[in-house]
Amino acid sequence: MSPRISPLRAAATVAALCGLLAGCAGTSASENGTGGDGNRFISGDGNITEFKPADRTDVQGVSGGLLDGEPFKLSEFQGKVVVVNFWASWCAPCRGEAPTLQHVYTEKKDEGVEFLGVNFKDSKANAEAFERKFKVTYPSLFDADGQVTLAFREVPPSAIPSTLVLDRQGRIAARIVGATTYSKLTPLVDKVSAEK
Structure with a gap:
């Protein structure tokens, strides 16, 4: 028997997915060969949420295939x-935040x-071209x-782009919904890094 999901949790999951599918500002997916005609993506505003250790969600069970085809587990x-x-x-x-990251x-x-x-709702060729253009050297899961x-x-990312900072136990310590900047991301990384 599969575990039952509460209607509230199911509704929250659907809402989060709808947010992601509606996720990114100013660009139509159809302009770049993904999605249907008229799809518009609305970005978050760069809002930061920090989570106390007792309230953090463990995500180290996440796994998938990297853009290069290799399997990957976040627990690594x-x-x-x-x-x-x-x-x-x-x-x-x-594209705007890629150099900062x-x-x-x-x-x-x-x-x-x-x-x-995490490369979301994309074609592999376009994702690889993006990484070459912006000289991205860290790995990406192909999603x-x-x-x-x-x-x-x-703790859904809620928009594309979004950024999560995980602590050393694989738990979400902070979330930025929307494009990030150096001045937003670096202090969060430093703060989580300083935790004992």
């Missing part, structure tokens, strides 16, 4: 602070901070059908 990063960024090649704010990754990787992208993103439903 256990013991490290991890930045998870949800992005798509068709998303204009994602790469910059913070380059700056923090020697401190043991890992980055992981063409949205199943990886669903695994974050307890």
Whole structure:
């Protein structure tokens, strides 16, 4: 017998998915070969939510295939602070924040901070072209059908782009809904890194 999902949780999950499918500002998915005609994507405003340790959701069970085809489990990063960024090649704010994310990754990787992208509702060719253009050197899960993103439903990213900062136990410590900036992301990473 499969476990029952409460109507409230089911409704929240549906709402989160609708938000993601409606996720990114100013770009029509049909302009870039994904989605149907008239799909418009509305980005978040860069709002930050921080979670106290007792209120954090564990997501280290998330797994999938990377853009290069290799299998990956988030638990491979256990013991490290991890930045998870949800992005798509068709998303204009994602293009805007890509250099910042790469910059913070380059700056923090020697401190043991890992980055992981989640490429949402995209084609592999477009996603790979995006990574080449913006010289992205950290890995990304390829989430063409949205199943990886669903695994974050307890604390949904809610828009594309969104960024999560995970603590060393694989729990969501902070969330940025919408495009991030250096001045938003770096202090969150530093704060979570400083936790004992």
